[in-house]
Amino acid sequence: MEKIEHIGIAVKDLEKSNALFASFFGESHYKTEEVASEGVKTSFFKSGPNKIELLQATNPESPIAKFIEKKGEGIHHIAFLVQDIHAEIVRLKNEGFSVLNDPEISGTKKGADNKLVVFLHPKTTNGVLIELCQEIQ
Numbered sequence: 001m002e003k004i005e006h007i008g009i010a011v012k013d014l015e016k017s018n019a020l021f022a023s024f025f026g027e028s029h030y031k032t033e034e035v036a037s038e039g040v041k042t043s044f045f046k047s048g049p050n051k052i053e054l055l056q057a058t059n060p061e062s063p064i065a066k067f068i069e070k071k072g073e074g075i076h077h078i079a080f081l082v083q084d085i086h087a088e089i090v091r092l093k094n095e096g097f098s099v100l101n102d103p104e105i106s107g108t109k110k111g112a113d114n115k116l117v118v119f120l121h122p123k124t125t126n127g128v129l130i131e132l133c134q135e136i137q
Helices: 014-025 063-071 085-094
Strands: 003-011 031-035 040-047 050-057 074-081 109-111 115-120 130-135
Touching: 003 014, 003 063, 003 130, 014 040, 014 050, 050 063, 063 074, 085 115, 085 130
Parallel strands: 003 050, 074 130
Antiparallel strands: 003 074, 031 040, 040 050, 109 115, 115 130
């Protein structure tokens, strides 16, 4: 793991949340992006060397919509940057972690911000949804 790449926060209203976080950080978000395969619209803010990703559901069946329905708005996941996502998956599976979208079964997912992504099941990470991210070259 290289560093925390971003912290994902589930929100109901992206525009209201963008205004809130712009006030907090003193500057606007630098990017919005829709990830249709995940049913989500994202917005990114910089915080020093890290990023904050706001996530709004674009359909009621998306993971973010289900998360907000169950837990309300708030921290959804912590993402870590890795150099080789496939090697990290093998290493972590050997350590006993469970992969939600295992690339050996379904292939890696293209996430927001030009990343390949995979998630570790919270049942194996003390209740925290962990995302691994690798830059797409």
